[in-house]
Amino acid sequence: xxxxxxTVPLKIEEELNxxxxxxxxxxxxxxxxxxxxxxxxxxxxxNLTYNLQTDNKEYVLRRPPVGANIKSAHDMGREFRVLSLLxxxxxxxxxxxxxxxxxxxxxxxxxxxxxxxxxxLRAFNAPKMNIAAETMHSVSESLVxxxxxxxxxxxxxxxxxxxxxPEGYVQRQVxxxxxxxxxxxxxxxETINTVAKWIESYQPRDQKxxxxxxxxxxxxxxxxxxxxxxxIGVLDWEMATVGDPLMDLGATLAYWFEAxxxxxxxHYNLTWLPGNFTRKQLIARYTEKSGRDLSDILFYYVxxxxxxxxxxxxxxHRWKQGHSKDTRFGxxxxxxxxxxxxxxxxINTGEM
Numbered sequence: 001x002x003x004x005x006x007t008v009p010l011k012i013e014e015e016l017n018x019x020x021x022x023x024x025x026x027x028x029x030x031x032x033x034x035x036x037x038x039x040x041x042x043x044x045x046x047n048l049t050y051n052l053q054t055d056n057k058e059y060v061l062r063r064p065p066v067g068a069n070i071k072s073a074h075d076m077g078r079e080f081r082v083l084s085l086l087x088x089x090x091x092x093x094x095x096x097x098x099x100x101x102x103x104x105x106x107x108x109x110x111x112x113x114x115x116x117x118x119x120x121l122r123a124f125n126a127p128k129m130n131i132a133a134e135t136m137h138s139v140s141e142s143l144v145x146x147x148x149x150x151x152x153x154x155x156x157x158x159x160x161x162x163x164x165x166p167e168g169y170v171q172r173q174v175x176x177x178x179x180x181x182x183x184x185x186x187x188x189x190e191t192i193n194t195v196a197k198w199i200e201s202y203q204p205r206d207q208k209x210x211x212x213x214x215x216x217x218x219x220x221x222x223x224x225x226x227x228x229x230x231x232i233g234v235l236d237w238e239m240a241t242v243g244d245p246l247m248d249l250g251a252t253l254a255y256w257f258e259a260x261x262x263x264x265x266x267h268y269n270l271t272w273l274p275g276n277f278t279r280k281q282l283i284a285r286y287t288e289k290s291g292r293d294l295s296d297i298l299f300y301y302v303x304x305x306x307x308x309x310x311x312x313x314x315x316x317h318r319w320k321q322g323h324s325k326d327t328r329f330g331x332x333x334x335x336x337x338x339x340x341x342x343x344x345x346x347i348n349t350g351e352m
Contacts, residue, residue: 006120007039007051016050016061016106024105029098032059032112042124047079047238052112060094063110065324075238077101080111082163082240086211089158090150092233116233118222126218126270131228136275138229143221144282146231147252148289151210151245161242166209169243174199174303181310184317187333191340195306198347204246204296212248214239217255218270249286250300253279253352254308254339261342268335279352301352302343309339 010016018035025032033054038061041049050061062076076099083096094113101109121129121139155161178196213220215236222233256279257265259272266272277285279301287294312332319329346352 007041010038010040010050020105021052024100028100029112032097033057047076047236051115058115059097059112060115061110061112063106063108065318076109076111079238079240082237083113085158085160085162086237086240089153089160092146092231093237094233094235116222116235118232119225119228120219120222120235121228121270122219123266123268123270126273127266131273131275133275135228136273137277139218139223140275140277140282141285142229142231143216143218143252144277144285145289146221146234147213147216147248148286150213150216150234151248151290153211155209155211155242160211161209163211164241164243166243169209169241170204170247173243173247173307177303177307177310181306181313184310184314186313186317186320189337189340191344192306192309192336195302195340195343195347199299199303199306202296202299204244204299205293207244207246207292209242210245210248212239212241212243212245213237214241214248214251216248216252245290246292246294246297246300247303249283249294250297250302250304251307252304253282253297253301254304256282265335265338283352298346298350298352302346305339305343305346309336309343312336312339 016038018038021035025035032052033056035052035054037053039051039053041051041060048063048065050063052059052061062079064076080096080099083093086093087095094116097112097114099109099111103109121131153160178200181192181196213234215238216234220234220236221231222235224230224232255269256271256277257269258276258278259274261272270276283294283297286292313336315324315329316332316336318324319326319332
């Protein structure tokens with residue numbers, strides 16, 4: 001049996017009942033075959049992703065994290081529906097196979113999809129790969145161009161408009177993420193609270209609505225191993241919706257830390273590696289390729305930093321409640337604080 005090097009054996013609390021899974025597959029998805037082994041993909045802080053090894057093929061199973069109660073962010077049925085709607089319009093995603101609503105099989109709803117084979121650049125592996133600066137520059141170009149292509153999909157003609165309500169999207173997001181932070185707050189962080197007030201008072205210009213991935217970054221794309229500048233797959237559609245596309249771009253920019261901007265972020269991204277775009281270069285290419293008005297991009301960048309801080313805070317909150325023993329989760333507080341500091345710096349200087 002081949003073992004995927006990007007996976008690790010399951011901990012006791014992560015183990016899935018292979019026999020129940022096999023019985024379920026026999027009845028609902030016999031094409032999957034008999035599961036011979038299960039391991040978990042490393043990386044990621046949200047939904048859990050497992051590698052299913054069968055007699056002659058591998059599949060991917062997605063389920064919510066243990067202890068999560070944020071239905072909108074961990075709705076497996078919705079994520080499966082996103083993939084099902086998107087696949088006929090956009091080839092660079094795994095084919096969804098089936099969705100199980102019952103929690104009786106593995107303790108929560110889950111879905112299974114095909115496994116795409118390729119290279120994923122992550123914070124822990126990319127620095128060791130000695131990737132040439134020219135290659136990283138090409139990867140940056142491909143990332144931006146692919147995001148523009150996603151935002152260019154006709155959400156009306158394709159039916160993707162079913163995934164959300166574009167009207168009032170920015171205001172709902174601002175209000176919703178501020179509320180989420182308040183619910184998950186553990187430490188008083190003045191910068192985060194100040195940023196929350198700023199984004200609440202800012203009203204960006206309206207943009208033509210588009211499909212949003214909402215977590216678009218290096219480690220959510222699969223690259224061709226023989227040509228890293230070619231994207232063959234985009235993963236993690238759990239937060240996909242329709243709305244203002246610059247919210248998507250702002251989320252990407254918020255992940256895009258440059259060299260010298262804080263060593264703590266080197267554990268979470270790889271955009272500091274030589275050859276990557278700067279944020280200004282990323283904005284310039286998106287503007288050129290999309291033709292959109294980016295006059296208010298500062299707001300979207302600041303909101304992206306705030307949202308990332310809230311996501312990390314929610315995970316940190318679950319860890320403090322004892323729902324996870326993952327040491328990575330317990331080390332998130334410095335990242336939350338640094339996100340607030342970066343957001344305040346951008347607000348005060350008007351620069352990114």
